[in-house]
Amino acid sequence: MTSVEEPxxxxxxxxxxxxxxxxxxxxxxxxxxxxxxxYDGARVxxxxxxxxxxxxxxxxxxxxxxxxxxxxxERAYGVIREAEQQLDVEHLDPVAxxxxxxxxxxxxxxxxPDFIRLVSIENIHEAQHIAASEKLGRxxxxxxxxxxxxxEEGRRSGLFTADVDAVDLHAxxxxxxxxxxxxxxxxxxxxxxxxxxxxxxxxxxxxLGDMVIAYLTAExxxx
Amino acid sequence: MTSVEEPxxxxxxxxxxxxxxxxxxxxxxxxxxxxxxxYDGARVxxxxxxxxxxxxxxxxxxxxxxxxxxxxxERAYGVIREAEQQLDVEHLDPVAxxxxxxxxxxxxxxxxPDFIRLVSIENIHEAQHIAASEKLGRxxxxxxxxxxxxxEEGRRSGLFTADVDAVDLHAxxxxxxxxxxxxxxxxxxxxxxxxxxxxxxxxxxxxLGDMVIAYLTAExxxx
DNA sequence: TCACGAATGTACGAACTAGTACGTTAGCTA
DNA sequence: TAGCTAACGTACTAGTTCGTACATTCGTGA
Numbered sequence: 369m370t371s372v373e374e375p376x377x378x379x380x381x382x383x384x385x386x387x388x389x390x391x392x393x394x395x396x397x398x399x400x401x402x403x404x405x406x407y408d409g410a411r412v413x414x415x416x417x418x419x420x421x422x423x424x425x426x427x428x429x430x431x432x433x434x435x436x437x438x439x440x441x442e443r444a445y446g447v448i449r450e451a452e453q454q455l456d457v458e459h460l461d462p463v464a465x466x467x468x469x470x471x472x473x474x475x476x477x478x479x480x481p482d483f484i485r486l487v488s489i490e491n492i493h494e495a496q497h498i499a500a501s502e503k504l505g506r507x508x509x510x511x512x513x514x515x516x517x518x519x520e521e522g523r524r525s526g527l528f529t530a531d532v533d534a535v536d537l538h539a540x541x542x543x544x545x546x547x548x549x550x551x552x553x554x555x556x557x558x559x560x561x562x563x564x565x566x567x568x569x570x571x572x573x574x575x576l577g578d579m580v581i582a583y584l585t586a587e588x589x590x591x
Numbered sequence: 592m593t594s595v596e597e598p599x600x601x602x603x604x605x606x607x608x609x610x611x612x613x614x615x616x617x618x619x620x621x622x623x624x625x626x627x628x629x630y631d632g633a634r635v636x637x638x639x640x641x642x643x644x645x646x647x648x649x650x651x652x653x654x655x656x657x658x659x660x661x662x663x664x665e666r667a668y669g670v671i672r673e674a675e676q677q678l679d680v681e682h683l684d685p686v687a688x689x690x691x692x693x694x695x696x697x698x699x700x701x702x703x704p705d706f707i708r709l710v711s712i713e714n715i716h717e718a719q720h721i722a723a724s725e726k727l728g729r730x731x732x733x734x735x736x737x738x739x740x741x742x743e744e745g746r747r748s749g750l751f752t753a754d755v756d757a758v759d760l761h762a763x764x765x766x767x768x769x770x771x772x773x774x775x776x777x778x779x780x781x782x783x784x785x786x787x788x789x790x791x792x793x794x795x796x797x798x799l800g801d802m803v804i805a806y807l808t809a810e811x812x813x814x
Numbered sequence: 815t816c817a818c819g820a821a822t823g824t825a826c827g828a829a830c831t832a833g834t835a836c837g838t839t840a841g842c843t844a
Numbered sequence: 845t846a847g848c849t850a851a852c853g854t855a856c857t858a859g860t861t862c863g864t865a866c867a868t869t870c871g872t873g874a
Contacts (some may be wrong), residue, residue, distance in 0.1 A: 385821055385870055406715050408631035412862060422823055427863065429821095434756030445781075487777055492629050496774035507781060530801075535784050540802065543739050544763065551720035551769065556711055558668075558730060561758050575759065579806045586805035598860055608851050635832060650833065652851095699820055 390421050391429050398426075399440050403482040406489050407437055438497040441490060442504055444483045450512040451476055462522030466584065467577040469514065470541050474573050477545040479562065484549045512538055528584045540583070544576050607622040613644050614652050621649075622663050626705040629712050663790050664713060665727055667706045675698055675733040685745030687809065690800040692737065693764050696740055697796050700768035701787065707772045735761055751807045763806070 395416045401410045412433050416423035430436040455466040455472065490497060498504045504588060515534040522528035548563045556562050563572065620641045624633045635656050639646035653659040678695065680688040700707060713720060721727045727765045738757040745751035779785045786795065 385823070390821085406629050406631055406712075408629055409715075411860095413860095421821095423863085424823065425821080433862070478767075485715060487638070487774065489629075489717060491774055491776045492708060492711060492715075494631075495780040498777060504781070509782065511662065531752065532798075535782050536795075536798065539770070540767065540798070543767045543774075546774065547766030547769055548678040549764070550773075551710065551714055551766075553714045554721060555762065557718040557721040558727070559732065559735070559758050559761075561761065572759075575755075575763070577751075578809070579763065579802060582805040582809035583802045586801070586809065606841085613851080628863070634830095636830090644851095646833085648851080656832070801868065 387429075390419075390425055393419050394421065394426055394429065394436070395440060395443055398436050399444065399482060399486070402437055402440055402489065403485040403590075407493060409434075410437075411457065412436075414438050434497070438501050441486060441497055442501055444480075444486055445481070445504060445507060447576050448476065448483070449507060449510065452514075455511060455514050457514065458517060462518050462525065462527050463581055463585070465518045466522070466537075466580060469511070469518070470577050470580050471573055473511075473541050474545050474576055477542075478569070481549055484546060487546075488550050509538070529586060532584070537580070537584075541576070541580060544579070548572060610652075613642075613648055614777050616642050617644065617649055617652065617659070618663060618666055621659050622705060622709070624666065625660055625712065626708040627662055630656075630716060631794070633660075633687070651714075657698065657720070657790070660684060661724050664709060665718055665724055667703075667709055668727060668730060671706070672730060672733065675737075677738050678734060680737065681740060684810070685741050685748065685750050686804055688741045689738075689745070689760075689803060692734070692741070693800050693803050694796055695732075696764050697768050697799055700765075700772050701792070704772055707769060710769075745807065753807050755807065760803070760807075764803060767802070771795060 394415065395403070396409075396414050401415045404410070410433075412423060412426060415436075416426060419425075426436060430439055451472075455469065455473075457468045460468060512534050515537055519528065519532065519534055519537065523531070552563045562568070609700060617638065620690075621633075621638050624638045624641070627633070633656075635646055639649060642648075649659060653662055674695075678692065680695075681693060693729045734758050738760055742751065742755065742757055742760065746754070775786045785791070
């Protein structure tokens with residue numbers, strides 16, 4: 369997610385004043401700070417201090433703490449959106465495709481703990497920033513379209529017995545991936561097991577895939 | 592979770608000074624306030640204002656904001672612990688028992704959104720209050736023992752093919768129940784679906800049971 | 815090269831917030 | 845019933861934190 373620190377591409381002299389770079393740097397640091405301490409725990413002064421610029425610039429470019437947090441969320445959601453657009457699983461058979469999709473989701477959650485924390489924080493605030501954001505209003509999800517098509521194909525070929533909706537399946541996969549990262553601290557403290565321990569990674573990754581496939585292909589009494 | 596407002600049982604005159612009642616009232620209000628705004632967003636003055644007592648008493652009984660939050664967590668975890676002890680599913684066959692357990696977990700999460708929020712908040716703070724609490728250090732979970740025994744029975748009778756660990760199964764069930772409540776706001780805002788809409792309740796409750804049972808009973812290649 | 819605005823830095827203030835010093839009173843017990 | 849202590853209330857402070865007024869400088873287009 370670090371989008372700064374490109375130390376002046378050759379030929380492009382490092383300017384002292386660079387609006388885009390300043391904004392990106394603020395967003396980088398703000399992402400860390402908000403993820404670290406939550407919205408109210410985050411300090412505007414702290415964000416400014418860890419930037420090459422000053423607090424003044426935060427207000428100049430973003431308007432205030434609230435809008436800064438919204439901007440952080442917008443960029444963070446943009447990243448997953450891009451990742452989802454890279455999804456290339458539809459050449460696989462439905463079972464393999466869903467398993468692959470689950471694995472990609474699993475990996476993405478593991479690799480972006482800050483994003484998970486931001487989403488948790490935004491939920492504590494009842495998604496008010498997303499609601500107030502035009503960009504995030506109806507961002508849509510490329511992954512959902514992919515899931516929809518795979519499910520269609522799986523049902524048509526008779527492999528999938530479950531009549532699941534794409535949004536629900538997405539919720540099922542996400543919940544496991546999200547919980548594993550978001551609740552690792554309380555879960556670890558209470559049950560003495562680190563859900564994100566590297567040694568357990570493959571185990572949980574397989575477990576997720578098994579679970580989803582078992583659900584989709586289970587023999588089921590007609591409704 | 593409200594433990595006050597028993598308006599002086601007959602014969603027991605309402606005393607003006609009642610340490611236990613004052614503490615319980617502070618905990619009730621603090622639970623709401625912390626759940627509403629997060630640890631840093633919560634205001635000690637606000638908690639005091641919504642109590643029949645004053646801020647002075649919060650410091651008198653609990654020592655400070657940090658310890659108050661810890662006390663709130665301790666009580667909240669105590670409530671689920673008690674609920675789990677009421678679990679009575681072992682007279683059922685393993686499949687029915689697990690499904691019932693999943694449903695009870697599902698219902699409990701739905702009925703205690705404040706608890707879910709507190710746990711989310713505690714995770715943002717990396718479970719530091721749980722770690723610092725003697726009561727919560729190794730509270731253990733009655734539900735885990737129940738799961739362990741059901742799994743044992745299910746495996747012995749050949750109904751369950753999966754060689755799952757009780758803690759992992761608990762994580763699987765919890766993740767779905769927890770996510771549905773904790774992430775309902777962002778999920779709703781982004782995908783336009785309210786995961787806790789009453790009309791969908793039965794649907795998701797069944798989905799969870801189907802998922803867990805499918806996983807446990809799936810035909811699986813020998814490892 | 816010069817003027818003009820975008821970009822930036824400094825210093826400060828007003829409001830808030832956790833925590834406390836000090837004084838008071840209810841109610842139990844001897 | 846007297847007195848002692850747990851329980852309680854008021855008023856205040858020190859420190860923090862978001863936000864801004866005002867002054868300054870860089871870079872670019874005319």
